Amino acid sequence: MTSVIANEAKAGNGKKDKEPTSDRSRSENRLALKLVALPLALMLLVTAFPMLRALYLSLFTYSLTAPDDRKFIGIDNYVTALTDGLFWRDTLVTVIIMIVTVAFELVIGFAFAMVMHKVIFARGVIRTSILIPYGVITVVSGFAWQFAFSNTNGFVNDWLPFIGTDFNWFAERNSSLIAIMASEIWKTTPFMSLLLLAGLAQVSEDMLEAAKVDGATWWQRLYKVILPNMRAAIMVAVLFRALDAYRIFDNIFVMTAGANGTESISFLTYRQVIEQFQLGIGSALSVLLFLSVLVVAFIIVKLFKVNLADARQEG
Amino acid sequence: MTRRPARRTSRSTRATVGLAAAALSMSVLAACGGGGGKPTLNWYINPDGQDTLNALAKSCSTDDYTIKIQLLPSSATDQRTQLARRLAAKDTSTDLMSLDPVFVPEFANANWLLPFEGELADQVLDDDVLKGAGETVTWEDKVVAAPQWANTQVLWYRKSLAQAAGLDMTQPVTWDQVIDAAADNDGTVGVQANKYEAYVVWINSLIQGAGGNILDPKTVEDGRDAKVTIDSKAGEDAAAVIEKLAKSGATQPDFTTSNEGTSLGRMFPESGAGEFMTNWTFVYKNYEGLIGKPGGPKDEAELGDLGFARYPQTVQGEESKPPIGGIDIGVGAYSKHPELAQQAAVCVTSAQAQTDLAVNEGLMPSRQSVYGSDELKEAYPAELLTLWSESVDSGGPRPKSAFYSQVSSAIQSRWHSPTSVGPSTPARSAAFLEAVLSGKALL
Known part of the structure; x- marks a missing residue:
């Protein structure tokens, strides 16, 4: 299609x-x-x-509740943010979330894409059911997973063999992050598989058949033919998802509200502007967020050596 | 061939857009409403005591205006951000609003509240208003809101537990005595020590009870330039109380995440001696409604074992400063009907309104005279009414700063967990608070 x-x-x-x-x-x-x-x-x-x-x-010290005290301070807000331990802690959390979720989504998403591509029977039903999580609003997904991981009425503790039934996932940082990332992965893997499906569809059947005739095994065809030919699509999928994941907000807001060091950069920015009314430092943080998204995009583009124009034209 | 259908589409699109625009402008006009008729005043309330507030809105509506209730979210943070967003955008439809006392300085400093002047100011803040409640509505010598009801904390306890400990509750008691009495007699001490506003309420009262303040009251209205005075003898005394409780055997299992609700169930436990608990005024009606039910007293006799006393002293011999809460009514600075809104504010904070709120909803009056009314005397024990009105009268406000939410968050970040509080906590929190106020640290 x-x-x-x-x-x-x-x-x-x-x-x-x-x-x-x-x-x-x-x-x-x-x-x-x-x-x-x-x-x-x-x-x-x-x-x-x-x-x-x-x-x-971002160049002012400016609180919504003290409009008369607004003062130009140059780049002081940026200095404050970049020298604050909290900023770097939150950046680290954000990067961890981004790398882990995108890695999982790529693998699972690719498997789903293969299923959607190859499936012969009940095509519409299978494709639709794979895509359902993507149609769920992130906040709803956040609540659903929060209940699932809850130690009072959730089922995750009962299902996992090595976890006690009263284990509180939201009591400390690592387990909270696992819960947050589970929700994020569940919710956005379908998007990833949709992008990868587009790439799969572009791999020419002739090439695959030629490889088959030459005696290539299934793995060889995957590694030598399919993956290289859809590199551009993978690249686009990873780029889109990485940038999305870097701006993660909803799941954290719903599941932990940033408690126990689970705050992302977006959440930190939100708190400064919306909760603390500090428009100056908040704006500086959002500019930094924007810049770091650019950096992430740049790194991914350089790392995968992909020409974005290729991604659109290839076929 | 491709162009013709395109043009047709554009024409029909134009028609659709036109219709949509017309519909939109009509609905906007309708929303502005009232068109020449009786003006509507919007009153943003928080969900406490809705029934009585709805009745008040009706009874305070006159031939000149109708008061319409608008409900705010239940969390205090959400209430504050929603009102602030409206007012920052100069919303003309925010006429009256129910404000937590700590929001008043923030809103007043941003010029979002229309001050009451002249006769109205005298009416809103006369001699009948209890001092602790009255202090929350002034900003830069102006009356910027009208106290509607006042909340305060007292020490709730089991008389049998105090008796076993040999504590004379007719005299003021100290935190030291309370903690020791509970620890030595199989009892516990209930406080609010989760990382949230009520923990700051506790810390603030402990510090004020030792004669100190988080911020110097003389410079507190200077916002970012306020002098931080938490690193003082009073701060250390406060930290010592928290440290003592944390290390005593009297803490409750959920001490570090405790809130107003968590310790209610430990007053009348299945087994054990019960507790001492500092908590707001709602506690009395709560237990009265739970007689014979889980979490409540077994019978009337056991309810009689529920004692109440003045908030404990931080330092022996120095009068305690009970926390102050409640609701003040502010009038939006951008209201289209400021005079009418102020009239309405006077009506919804009148003695009669306060009586209704106290009797129906358990929200205590901010006016002395209302405590003496027959309706209240019927609903509550006389000594409890006296204790509450005295507590509100002598209570201490939290720092009246336009940066209060930052002050509160900064304190929470350095004083939580309560198990980590020690002699160095006041100094550490002072340094951090100064950095936050001067914009040199992120919260």
Whole structure:
């Protein structure tokens, strides 16, 4: 299905190249510009403005409850944040959550993608049931898993053999993080498998058949043919999920509210702005969050040496 | 061929958008409502005592305005953020709001509360208002809210337990005495020591009871420049009480996560001597309603064994400073009907309103005269009413700072867990609090 869409898009591009400057296409272009202008202005208003505003506010000491004491302090907020142990502790927690969840999601997601790709019977039902968790609102998923891990009315303690029935998962950091990550993985693996399915669909059957004829085993076909050919799709999936995971908020908010050192960077930012009303330092933290997301994206792109343009064109 | 349908779609889209816009503007107009008729005043209340507050809204509505109740979330943090978001956006539909006393300085400093002036101010804060409650509604010498009801903590205990310990409860007792009495007689001491606001309430009362303060009261209104005075003899005395309790045999199993509800069940246990517990005024009605039920006294006679006394002293001989809570009514600074809203605020905080709240909901009055009313005397023992009104009158407020939520979080972060509190805690928390106030540390 995805490949069909990709082909159509390609065909569309091709057509545009073929008829360069007829009157009709020029007026179409003008119309397109006019049509785009208003949405573009709106986009700038709703995205660029808040971003610039946050950048501006981050240079002030500014509390909502003391508007008269607002004072320009340059980059002091950034210095405070970057020299504070809490910031780095929360960054570490966020990175751990990101790496662990994306790794699990990649493996499980790939298995699901294979199932969805190969399944012959009850295709619609199986695909739909795999995708259901993704349709669940994260807050709901957070509550569901919180109840599951609860030591008073949850079932996880009864199911796991090495855990006492009254073990409190939310009493300390590591076990809380496990519960948070379980919810996160359950909820977003379907998204990962959807992206990977698109990649699987792009692997040419001819190549697979050729490999088969040459005597390649199932593992060899997976490693030598399928995975290299869907590298771009894997890359996109990992990138999307990593950036999402880095901004994790809902599950933590619902399950621990940041207790026992389970706070992520987003949660720290939320607390400064929404709970403490500290717009200055809060804005500085959100700018830092934005920058660190860029860094994560940059690292992943460099690490996997993938050209993002490839990801869209390959097929 | 592809263009024609496109154009048709755009035309029909335009029509849809037009319709939607029309519908939207109509609904916006409808929402503004009232159009020339009687104005509606929105009163944001917290969920305590809803029934009586609804009745009050009805009885205080006049020919000039109608009061409409809007319900806030149940957690204090959520109440505060929801109101703050509205007021920061200069919401004109926030007319009246029920405020926890610690929000008043924050909101007043941000100019979100319309001060009561002249005659109205005298009416809202006259001599009848108990001192502890009155202190919570002033900011920079202005009356910025009207006290509606007042909460305070007293020492609840089992008379049999105090007797076994040989403690004379007719005289003021100290924390030391209470902890020893409980530890030596198979009893426990119930407090609020989870990492939350009520733990700061306890710490603040302990420090004030030793003659000190978390922030210097003379500079507390200066916000970030307030002088931090928690690192003092009084701070050390307070830390010593917490340390003593933590190391005594009188702690309850959930000491480090205890809240207002956790120690209620230990007053009348299946076995054991019961407890001493500092807790708010709701405790009395709670046990009265639990006679013969789990967690409550077995019968009337056992309820008679429930004693109450003035909040314990931190230091022998120095008068204790019971905690103050309750609700103040503020008027939104951006209200479209400020005069009417202030009239309404006076009505919902009147003596009659306070009587209804006390009798129906157990929310105690902030006015002295109401404690003497026949309705209250019928509902509560006379000595308890006297104890409560004295406690509210002599109670100590938490720091009246525009940065209170930061102050509170900073204290919680350095004083929790209570088992880690020691002689160095006040100094450590002072350094951290100073850093937080000056924006040099993250919370």
